[in-house]
Amino acid sequence: MSTIKMTVNGKSVSAEVEDRTLLVNLLRDTLNLTGTHVGCDTSQCGACIVHIDGKAVKSCTVLVGQANGANITTIEGIARGDELHPMQAAFRDNHGLQCGYCTPGMIMSAIDIVNRHHGDLDEQTVRHELEGNICRCTGYHNIVKSVLDAAGRMKVAQAAE
Amino acid sequence: MYETIYHRPTSLADAAALFAKAGDATYLAGGHTLIPVMKQRLAAPSDVIDLGRIKDLIGIEVTGDALIIKAATTYYDITQSAEAKRAIPAIVHLTTVLGDPAVRYRGTIGGSLANNDPAADYPAAVLALDATITTNTREIKAADFFQGLMSTALQPGEIITAVSFPIPAKAAYSKMRHPASRFALTAVFVAKTKSGEVRVAATGASSSGVMRVPAIEQALTANWSASALDGITVSSDGLMEDIHGSAAYRANLIKVMAQRAVADAG
Numbered sequence: 566m567s568t569i570k571m572t573v574n575g576k577s578v579s580a581e582v583e584d585r586t587l588l589v590n591l592l593r594d595t596l597n598l599t600g601t602h603v604g605c606d607t608s609q610c611g612a613c614i615v616h617i618d619g620k621a622v623k624s625c626t627v628l629v630g631q632a633n634g635a636n637i638t639t640i641e642g643i644a645r646g647d648e649l650h651p652m653q654a655a656f657r658d659n660h661g662l663q664c665g666y667c668t669p670g671m672i673m674s675a676i677d678i679v680n681r682h683h684g685d686l687d688e689q690t691v692r693h694e695l696e697g698n699i700c701r702c703t704g705y706h707n708i709v710k711s712v713l714d715a716a717g718r719m720k721v722a723q724a725a726e
Numbered sequence: 727m728y729e730t731i732y733h734r735p736t737s738l739a740d741a742a743a744l745f746a747k748a749g750d751a752t753y754l755a756g757g758h759t760l761i762p763v764m765k766q767r768l769a770a771p772s773d774v775i776d777l778g779r780i781k782d783l784i785g786i787e788v789t790g791d792a793l794i795i796k797a798a799t800t801y802y803d804i805t806q807s808a809e810a811k812r813a814i815p816a817i818v819h820l821t822t823v824l825g826d827p828a829v830r831y832r833g834t835i836g837g838s839l840a841n842n843d844p845a846a847d848y849p850a851a852v853l854a855l856d857a858t859i860t861t862n863t864r865e866i867k868a869a870d871f872f873q874g875l876m877s878t879a880l881q882p883g884e885i886i887t888a889v890s891f892p893i894p895a896k897a898a899y900s901k902m903r904h905p906a907s908r909f910a911l912t913a914v915f916v917a918k919t920k921s922g923e924v925r926v927a928a929t930g931a932s933s934s935g936v937m938r939v940p941a942i943e944q945a946l947t948a949n950w951s952a953s954a955l956d957g958i959t960v961s962s963d964g965l966m967e968d969i970h971g972s973a974a975y976r977a978n979l980i981k982v983m984a985q986r987a988v989a990d991a992g
């Protein structure tokens with residue numbers, strides 16, 4: 566057992582858990598943040614993606630000890646109050662989800678993609694960058710549309726800040 | 727996953743000491759092979775010793791005629807390195823086609839080499855460029871390091887600290903990615919050293935891991951061009967045969983990937 570301290574969605578948290586605990590299990594089972602999903606549990610699907618210190622990583626493939634002291638953002642932490650994050654809004658407006666299982670991971674990946682490319686994205690780049698996220702419903706077209714739409718919105722939002 | 731004890735040492739000496747003291751320890755770097763394997767209960771180390779926070783194991787530098795990448799440097803950091811891009815762009819290209827963005831944030835070059843998966847990307851670069859692997863106790867030449875399927879010259883407890891790639895005159899990497907796993911269905915790294923030696927390594931092809939391809943090396947030594955390989959037949963002896971492709975298919979892919987790589991290398 567170890568005491569793990571980290572910042573999750575802006576709040577300091579501390580938990581006493583077994584060393585073999587995966588980050589995704591700490592988030593879902595201990596902190597009740599069940600927006601982050603487990604799709605495959607074999608590092609393939611990206612449903613479990615969260616940001617660790619701003620980087621989109623598969624939380625099913627990180628031991629809690631590796632994230633000790635880190636700053637974590639999950640799907641629950643990106644809206645501002647009632648106002649959806651531009652990526653969430655774009656997924657809603659473009660019908661970027663059907664069952665929604667992959668969506669939290671898609672959105673956390675997509676925000677990271679837009680950030681890394683400073684909003685300058687084309688369809689091919691988005692498709693290449695989404696290789697670590699699997700969706701079994703949409704056929705990806707509307708997901709790609711959502712990400713491109715959000716890239717524009719995030720650029721506008723950043724310019725306004 | 728079975729129970730284990732996690733350690734996060736901050737120096738190489740502490741990591742080695744923890745390993746020596748533990749019953750059955752394993753090092754952890756990016757965790758993108760080890761954690762899946764532990765989840766499947768194919769590995770059950772008593773202790774997991776995280777190398778990811780040891781500052782001496784992270785960084786990229788060019789010294790003289792070599793590009794040196796320290797072992798716990800992540801793929802992402804390699805893709806972002808201006809020095810790596812200048813010194814050996816083929817290594818940066820190889821890194822951008824490895825896995826997916828989330829894997830690249832965590833995985834490390836040292837972890838990839840220690841693991842020596844038969845379809846991994848870096849072993850091809852290490853063998854083709856005749857790189858030297860430095861550990862906490864010695865230096866190991868590429869040809870001695872890889873010892874067949876998932877096995878290397880590393881002794882228990884030995885830690886890879888860095889990989890030193892001699893900067894070649896020309897090099898390129900061409901990969902046929904498996905569309906689902908993103909590992910190499912077959913990929914080829916071609917290099918021409920500054921002294922004119924041609925070295926070609928293929929990964930994803932042989933069931934005993936990364937291999938050199940003498941037939942292609944000879945043809946390219948005589949004539950460094952894609953068309954020089956038109957008449958070559960690569961033997962399918964010892965190549966992998968599975969649902970993704972026959973040995974003959976992989977043998978042909980070695981030639982086609984080598985041709986593409988030579989065209990890219992210019």
Ligand SMILES: Cc1cc2nc3c(=O)[nH]c(=O)nc-3n(C[C@H](O)[C@H](O)[C@H](O)COP(=O)(O)OP(=O)(O)OC[C@H]3O[C@@H](n4cnc5c(N)ncnc54)[C@H](O)[C@@H]3O)c2cc1C
Nearest residue numbers: 755756757758759760825833834836837840846847886908
């Ligand atoms: C979805 C997915 C796709 C992938 N696609 C590819 C791909 O296309 N190409 C590819 O090459 N790989 C691919 N990988 C594998 C990935 O590159 C792994 O990250 C890599 O094999 C292991 O590196 P790591 O840093 O994560 O090591 P870990 O998983 O932490 O460790 C792996 C092994 O290496 C040992 N080790 C680690 N560092 C050292 C060191 N410095 N000294 C001695 N021993 C050490 C550990 O003890 C362990 O046995 C993929 C993985 C995933 C999950």
Ligand code: FES
Nearest residue numbers: 604605606611625
């Ligand atoms: S649940 Fe983590 S990658 Fe699928």
Ligand code: FES
Nearest residue numbers: 663664700701702
């Ligand atoms: S919306 Fe159902 S898996 Fe993507």
